[in-house]
Amino acid sequence: AQSVTQLGSHVSVSEGALVLLRCNYSSSVPPYLFWYVQYPNQGLQLLLKYTSAATLVKGINGFEAEFKKSETSFHLTKPSAHMSDAAEYFCAVSGIRMTFGKGITLSVRP
Amino acid sequence: GAGVSQSPRYKVAKRGQDVALRCDPISGHVSLFWYQQALGQGPEFLTYFQNEAQLDKSGLPSDRFFAERPEGSVSTLKIQRTQQEDSAVYLCASSLSRGNTEAFFGQGTRLTVV
Numbered sequence: 001a002q003s004v005t006q007l008g009s010h011v012s013v014s015e016g017a018l019v020l021l022r023c024n025y026s027s028s029v030p031p032y033l034f035w036y037v038q039y040p041n042q043g044l045q046l047l048l049k050y051t052s053a054a055t056l057v058k059g060i061n062g063f064e065a066e067f068k069k070s071e072t073s074f075h076l077t078k079p080s081a082h083m084s085d086a087a088e089y090f091c092a093v094s095g096i097r098m099t100f101g102k103g104i105t106l107s108v109r110p
Numbered sequence: 111g112a113g114v115s116q117s118p119r120y121k122v123a124k125r126g127q128d129v130a131l132r133c134d135p136i137s138g139h140v141s142l143f144w145y146q147q148a149l150g151q152g153p154e155f156l157t158y159f160q161n162e163a164q165l166d167k168s169g170l171p172s173d174r175f176f177a178e179r180p181e182g183s184v185s186t187l188k189i190q191r192t193q194q195e196d197s198a199v200y201l202c203a204s205s206l207s208r209g210n211t212e213a214f215f216g217q218g219t220r221l222t223v224v
Contacts, residue, residue, distance in 0.1 A: 042217055043114070043218050044203075045215070090153070096158065097155045098213060100152035100154075101152050103150075103151070
């Protein structure tokens, strides 16, 4: 069985501030982990993925995430938020099927 | 095409009506997935195809839901006798290899049952 927990439903940051979106997972096998972004009325776009190579994964748009097995976490970070980062972010764990968290809405204040 | 294509983008159905949602995956992609995304929630798995074989349909919420992929390419998700609780965005995703190592998503079909 696998599951994903994304604490909180909404994060608000100022433009230029650090973005930190938390994700904890549960998986009975070594996981593949993903972060997706969803803009209004759009599908999901892959930001980055962890597939058992380097534990620090770099993705698109300046995002990165660190896999920490001891903490069963895969938190998403970006050093400096941009207005265009405002969107819904989903963490997911994958075996054969992909299991998503409930998502976090990121707002960026000017 | 360049990406996963879903049609229609929007569908309004009267309660009790049957609907069919189409997904054109990326050419050559072996795996195809359907997800249901309720308002304010993450996508929930419905079913999975590897080529034309439906390997997992455990997420289909009732026997009113049926999916097929007869030639291993285009897939159709059919919902019979729609109910209000079926209102959601239905997302299709495809991946090149077996399983779900990296899935590419379509823009979804927003179904509203009135």
